[in-house]
Amino acid sequence: MKAMAQKNKNGPLGTQSSADAQRSEIFEASVLKSASMEAQEIVQEGEKEARKIVEEARRSSVDTQLDAYRRAAKRAAALEAAVARRENRDRLLRYRTQLVNGLFAEAQEAALAFAQSGQPYAAFVQQSLARHRDACAQGPCRVLVRKADMAALEGAVQAALPGCAYELCADGTIALGGARLACGSVLFDETLDDRLASLREGFLGRCGLRVQ
Numbered sequence: 001m002k003a004m005a006q007k008n009k010n011g012p013l014g015t016q017s018s019a020d021a022q023r024s025e026i027f028e029a030s031v032l033k034s035a036s037m038e039a040q041e042i043v044q045e046g047e048k049e050a051r052k053i054v055e056e057a058r059r060s061s062v063d064t065q066l067d068a069y070r071r072a073a074k075r076a077a078a079l080e081a082a083v084a085r086r087e088n089r090d091r092l093l094r095y096r097t098q099l100v101n102g103l104f105a106e107a108q109e110a111a112l113a114f115a116q117s118g119q120p121y122a123a124f125v126q127q128s129l130a131r132h133r134d135a136c137a138q139g140p141c142r143v144l145v146r147k148a149d150m151a152a153l154e155g156a157v158q159a160a161l162p163g164c165a166y167e168l169c170a171d172g173t174i175a176l177g178g179a180r181l182a183c184g185s186v187l188f189d190e191t192l193d194d195r196l197a198s199l200r201e202g203f204l205g206r207c208g209l210r211v212q
Contacts (some may be wrong), residue, residue, distance in 0.1 A: 104200050108176060111192040115149070115177030122156040125149075125179050128190035129160035135183045136164040144171035144180040153179065 115121050129136075129143065143157050147170040157168055157179070171180060178191035 100200070100204070103203075104196065107196055107199070111176040111196055115146075115192065118152075121177065122153060125153050125177075125190070126156035126160040129157060129179055129181060131190075132181050132183070132188045133161055133164065135186065135188070136161050136166060136181060139165070139184060141166045141181055141183040143168050144174065144182065145169075146171065146174045146177060149177065149179075 114124075125145075135141075141161075141164065143161070143166050145153050145157075145168065150168065150170055154168060157166070166181075174180070174191050174193060176192035176196065178193065178195070180191060181188040
């Protein structure tokens, strides 16, 4: 009976101790599970953040490459357009050069034909020199004409500069005709060459052409 009583006395205590141990194990397992889940969430969050960083870096790299390609394409397009504009300007310049040269080649032929007209040409030279009679009267002057015009224009020069002291000289730089009057340091240019050059310059200015 005593043994039975002792056994019964120890029975509830033993059962309580076993229950406490079980609850402790359950608590520890719960804590470990919670910690494991929390750690797993942290790892997953870290992996997610890492993937996000990698994706952003990849997109940034792609965007950077696209921007570089766009800039390169724009530069290439701008260069191509500049080359095309320059080629167009060069073609236009060549066309204008041919146009102007052709136009004034005809004018040169007309000027040479006029210099062979005899009396009309002599009258033109006489009238041109007569405008500078007062300057020539101030002292000795030189009248410069083409070598081929020396004899043909002698009378016209005398009529233009009566009472003036002058010397009639040949000037190899006069190509088309007319005369130059050199009075001291002053030169009056009444040549057809100068008139045609002035007409050409005025034509280019009015038309906005710049032909080299």
